[in-house]
Amino acid sequence: MGHQFVLLISATIFCVGAVGFLIRKNPLVMFMSVELMLNSVNFLLIGYSSFQNSMDGQIFALMIMTVAAAEVVVGLAIILTIFRTRHDMDVDHINTLKG
Amino acid sequence: MSWFGNGMSRKRAGLIGCGSVGLSFLITLIALVGFLLSEESEKGGVSTLYNWVTAGSFSLNMSILVDPLSVFMLLIITGVGFVIHIYSIGYMENDPEFSRFFSYLNFFIFSMSLLVLAADFFFLIVGWAFVGLASYLLIGFWKEKTSAVLAARKAFVMNVIGDVGMVIAAFIIFDHLGTLNFLEVFAAAKSTFRPNDDTILLITMFLLVGAFAKSAQIPLHTWLADAMEGPTPVSALIHAATMVTAGVYLIARCHVLYELAPFTMYLIASVGVVTAIFAGSMAMVQYDIKRVIAYSTMSQLGFMFLAVGVGMYSIAMFHLMTHAFFKALLFLSAGSVIHGLNDEQDIRKMGGLRHSMPVTHVTFLIGSLALAGFPLTSGFFSKEAIIINSYHADMGNIIFWAIAVLGAVMTGFYIFRVYFYVFSGQPQTDVHAHESPLIMIVPLGFLAFLSLTAGFGGGMIDSFLATYFGTNMPHPDDPILETIGLSAGLIGIVGAIGFYMTGKDGLEFAKQMLAPLYDLLFNKYYIDEIYDFLIVKPTRAIGAFLEKRVEKFGVDFAVDQVGVQTREVSRLISFWQSGSVRLYAFNMIVGVVTILMFVVFL
Numbered sequence: 001m002g003h004q005f006v007l008l009i010s011a012t013i014f015c016v017g018a019v020g021f022l023i024r025k026n027p028l029v030m031f032m033s034v035e036l037m038l039n040s041v042n043f044l045l046i047g048y049s050s051f052q053n054s055m056d057g058q059i060f061a062l063m064i065m066t067v068a069a070a071e072v073v074v075g076l077a078i079i080l081t082i083f084r085t086r087h088d089m090d091v092d093h094i095n096t097l098k099g
Numbered sequence: 100m101s102w103f104g105n106g107m108s109r110k111r112a113g114l115i116g117c118g119s120v121g122l123s124f125l126i127t128l129i130a131l132v133g134f135l136l137s138e139e140s141e142k143g144g145v146s147t148l149y150n151w152v153t154a155g156s157f158s159l160n161m162s163i164l165v166d167p168l169s170v171f172m173l174l175i176i177t178g179v180g181f182v183i184h185i186y187s188i189g190y191m192e193n194d195p196e197f198s199r200f201f202s203y204l205n206f207f208i209f210s211m212s213l214l215v216l217a218a219d220f221f222f223l224i225v226g227w228a229f230v231g232l233a234s235y236l237l238i239g240f241w242k243e244k245t246s247a248v249l250a251a252r253k254a255f256v257m258n259v260i261g262d263v264g265m266v267i268a269a270f271i272i273f274d275h276l277g278t279l280n281f282l283e284v285f286a287a288a289k290s291t292f293r294p295n296d297d298t299i300l301l302i303t304m305f306l307l308v309g310a311f312a313k314s315a316q317i318p319l320h321t322w323l324a325d326a327m328e329g330p331t332p333v334s335a336l337i338h339a340a341t342m343v344t345a346g347v348y349l350i351a352r353c354h355v356l357y358e359l360a361p362f363t364m365y366l367i368a369s370v371g372v373v374t375a376i377f378a379g380s381m382a383m384v385q386y387d388i389k390r391v392i393a394y395s396t397m398s399q400l401g402f403m404f405l406a407v408g409v410g411m412y413s414i415a416m417f418h419l420m421t422h423a424f425f426k427a428l429l430f431l432s433a434g435s436v437i438h439g440l441n442d443e444q445d446i447r448k449m450g451g452l453r454h455s456m457p458v459t460h461v462t463f464l465i466g467s468l469a470l471a472g473f474p475l476t477s478g479f480f481s482k483e484a485i486i487i488n489s490y491h492a493d494m495g496n497i498i499f500w501a502i503a504v505l506g507a508v509m510t511g512f513y514i515f516r517v518y519f520y521v522f523s524g525q526p527q528t529d530v531h532a533h534e535s536p537l538i539m540i541v542p543l544g545f546l547a548f549l550s551l552t553a554g555f556g557g558g559m560i561d562s563f564l565a566t567y568f569g570t571n572m573p574h575p576d577d578p579i580l581e582t583i584g585l586s587a588g589l590i591g592i593v594g595a596i597g598f599y600m601t602g603k604d605g606l607e608f609a610k611q612m613l614a615p616l617y618d619l620l621f622n623k624y625y626i627d628e629i630y631d632f633l634i635v636k637p638t639r640a641i642g643a644f645l646e647k648r649v650e651k652f653g654v655d656f657a658v659d660q661v662g663v664q665t666r667e668v669s670r671l672i673s674f675w676q677s678g679s680v681r682l683y684a685f686n687m688i689v690g691v692v693t694i695l696m697f698v699v700f701l
Contacts, residue, residue, distance in 0.1 A: 022685055030680075095678030 006047035013040035025090050027079050031072070038068050115201070117184040120208050124177035130170050164218035164281060168567045171416060171560070172215040172348055175423050179340045180208050182542040186431050187332040189539035190438060200240060200330070207233035211341050215348060219279040220269040223349075227265060227309065230342045231258040237337060238329040250325035257322040261312025268305035271298065285355040294359050303356055303363040306349060314346030314400045316374045321627055323397055324381075327389040331434030334389055339396045339430050340423035347403045347419055351412045354568060358410070364494060368408025372489070372502045375401030379509030383516065388433050388446050391517050395470065396426055398506060405503060406485045409492040413564045418481035420560065421553050425469035425478055428546040429514075432463035435535040435543065436521060446520040453522040456534050460522050462543040467518050469550040471511035472588035479588075480554035482507060486584040500580070504587045511591020519595060 017036030024030050042061040049057030083089060163169075184204060191200050210233050214226030235258075239251030273279055275298055276287045292299040310316075315323035326338050337343070350357055350367065357364055375398045382394035399422050406415035437444055439456055453460040469478035486507060490500035534540070 018688055022681055022688070091680050094680070098676060098678030 003048075003051065006044065006051075010040045010044040010047070013037075013043065025092060027082070027089060027091055030091065031075055031079070035068060035072070038064060117181065117188070119205060120177055120181045120184050123208070123212065124174075124181045127170060127173045127177050130165060131174060160218075161222070162218040163216040165216070166567055167564050168348075168352060168416070169215045171420075171564060173212060175420055176208065176211050176215065176341050179423050179427050179546075180211075180336060182545055183332050183336045183340075183427060183431065186335075186434075186539050186542040187330075189536050190332050190434055191330065192536075194330075196240075200237075203233060203236045203240065204333075204336070207237065207337060207342070211345075214345060218281055220265075220272060220281070220284070221279050223352075224262065224265050224269060227313070227345065228262050230337070230345065231255060231262065231313075234258070234326070234337050234342055237333040238326045240329055240333065244328065246325075247328035250322070250328040254322040254326050257319050258312050260319060261309040264305045264308025264312070268302050268309070271302050271305065281352065285353075288356055288359060292359050295362055296359070299356060299359045300362060303353075303360040304366075306353060306356070307363060307367065310346030310349045311370065312346075313349075314343050314404070315397050316346070316370050316400065316404060317377060318626075320374065320378065320397055321630065324390050324393045327387070327393050331389065331430060331437060334393070335427045335430030335434065338393065339426040343396060343400060344403070344419045344423070347400065347407060347415055350404075350407045351416060351568070354407070354410075354412050357407075361494070364408050364410065366408075368405050368489075368494065368499060371401045371404025371406075371408050372499050372506070373401070374398065375405065375506035376502055376509060377401075379506050379513065382513040383509060386446055387444050388436065388449075388517060388521065389430070389444055391446075391513060392426070392429050392433060395429075395510065395514060396422075398510065399426065399470075402482060402485050402503065402506065405489055405499060409489055409494040409499065411485070411488045411492055412568045413561045414481065414484045414488060416564055417557050417560050418485055421469065421477035421481040421550070424546055424553050425466045425476075425550040428462060428543065428550050429466035429470060431539070431543055431546065432459050432466055435459040435539055436463070438535055438539070439533050446517055449521040450524040451522070458534060458540050458543065462547045463518065463522065465547045465550055467514045470514050471592055472507060472585075473592070474585065475554070477550050477552065477554035479585075480557050482588075483581070483584055484557070486587075487580055490580060504584060507584065507587035508591040508594070511588040511593075512595045513591075515592050515595035516598070 014037050017033045017038075017040060020033035020036065021030050024033065042064055045057040045061045045064075047057075049055065049061075082094065086094070088094075184201075187200065187204065191197055194200060207230060210226050210229030212226075214223060214230060217223040217226055232255075235251045235255040238254055239248045241247045269279060272284055276284055276291060278284055278287065288299070308319075312319040323338060323343065327334055329338075357367070378394045378397035378401060382391045382398065385391045385394065399418070403415045403418050403422070406412075406418060436449065436452060436456065436459060439452070439459070440449065443449065465476070469476040472479045472482045486500065486503045489495045489503045490497055
């Protein structure tokens with residue numbers, strides 16, 4: 001496995017996540033896309049960590065996962081509240097802040 | 100002190116009010132005795148109570164200066180103040196706000212003591228402003244009277260003009276000498292300034308603004324006559340005996356500075372002598388008994404300024420003292436008359452009071468004689484000394500002398516005009532005049548005694564104050580001038596007798612003959628109207644112009660436009676705030692990618 005392979009997979013996953021975030025309307029799916037992007041970075045970190053025989057990257061990956069878990073808790077709570085108040089899950093309809 | 104409001108009984112308010120002042124009088128007496136017993140070299144000293152403010156190189160101590168001059172002033176303030184306090188108990192007897200009156204009166208005594216005891220310009224100005232406030236509160240004491248409130252405001256505004264002058268003077272002094280302490284300033288001034296330096300002229304002029312405002316000299320004199328709206332004891336204490344003499348005190352205190360500025364001295368003497376006849380002439384035609392005495396006060400203050408202006412400080416202080424006695428006496432007697440006639444102040448409605456108010460009659464007569472300079476009364480010695488020295492002093496000249504003599508003639512005339520109006524002839528009203536209670540009579544008798552005898556203390560006062568002024572009162576020997584000066588007051592008295600005893604016909608005739616002059620005097624030279632025209636109206640016009648033009652089209656427009664333009668710009672850019680999460684995310688990604696492209700490929 002060369003460097004290019006790791007980079008390619010990571011970039012692919014990231015792009016899938018980014019495009020998914022942009023084109024999907026359901027906030028839950030958008031959330032999963034965000035996780036994809038985060039995990040693409042984790043993949044990159046772990047890959048390079050093993051190439052360079054250093055644990056730093058893996059430690060960072062662990063940290064990102066922890067933060068992501070915490071962030072998911074908050075995000076899901078927000079989504080839940082929005083759904084309870086609006087009974088509508090389409091992000092395009094949530095534009096109360098339009099100037 | 101007695102800020103306990105009306106909850107306190109009259110008796111207790113009066114007791115505390117008088118007691119505290121009496122006590123300070125006793126302490127001053129002790130200080131005086133201490134002075135008289137001490138060695139020549141030990142006279143005077145600064146007593147520092149505590150350090151008040153320190154800012155950089157500037158440090159301000161709360162300290163008092165005890166020297167012959169301040170002890171002398173304190174004696175007058177607390178002594179006359181004590182007598183007037185006692186009198187007030189009787190005068191204000193029926194006033195519902197008895198204790199408020201006494202707390203103000205005590206506040207005044209405190210401020211005035213602070214003023215004369217101050218060891219530096221800072222506390223002098225503090226005391227200066229405090230007495231102005233006390234004066235304001237007491238003039239407007241009867242707050243339900245519109246005229247009293249207006250008079251209080253006028254007095255305050257005029258005094259603030261003076262305060263500003265004083266403050267500016269203090270700034271200049273500090274700028275050049277680096278200290279505000281009297282003794283240090285005087286020591287430094289001698290070595291720093293040459294005579295008639297620009298700076299010293301500036302300092303003395305600005306101090307003079309303060310002195311003129313406080314002592315009601317031209318051109319800041321208009322407030323004093325209006326100040327008579329206050330209760331009579333206030334007029335006696337503040338506007339005759341003590342506060343208005345603060346200007347004279349200031350110049351005497353700063354005589355070192357003034358000696359370095361002969362030009363200012365000359366100005367002081369000129370303004371003083373002009374005020375003396377100016378106010379005297381107005382006093383000759385007024386009908387309000389208190390206003391006549393008020394103009395008389397201005398006139399006598401003019402004499403004092405003349406005395407300090409020609410460098411005769413101890414004579415000025417001497418006249419200040421005798422004036423405090425006889426003018427307080429006159430005011431209190433007038434107050435007794437007003438009290439006896441149920442608050443009537445118009446002398447045309449008085450008359451024949453010598454039978455119904457025998458004691459007041461005698462005391463008023465003594466006061467009048469002393470004011471007119473009748474031989475062997477106190478006013479005779481002090482005023483005679485001023486008149487004679489206005490010619491014989493180094494800075495005196497014959498013009499000062501001639502005008503001063505004219506002023507003395509007027510003095511005799513106007514005060515006896517009042518005397519005859521009030522006490523002789525027939526009663527003009529149905530009000531049954533009654534003699535005042537004992538608590539008002541006793542102070543009158545005491546002051547009358549002082550008015551008669553204080554003149555003999557001139558030599559003593561002179562030697563007492565000589566340590567501060569460094570010079571003694573000269574006694575020029577000039578029989579001719581002395582005789583003329585002596586007869587001046589008598590001529591005035593005789594003139595008044597001639598006019599007011601011979602019947603109304605001659606009087607009316609004279610009034611007709613001199614109608615334009617009479618009107619001019621009666622309307623106080625139209626000074627109030629002139630000020631109104633020169634200062635108040637233009638200020639109002641400028642104000643109106645500013646409101647209509649500058650305010651509306653300048654300030655308002657600018658402020659409005661800020662708001663309007665902000666709203667317009669926001670409307671333009673709020674297009675970006677679509678509220679769509681996906682658009683935000685897209686923008687972000689595009690932005691990050693663009694930046695990455697720059698970083699990686701450039």
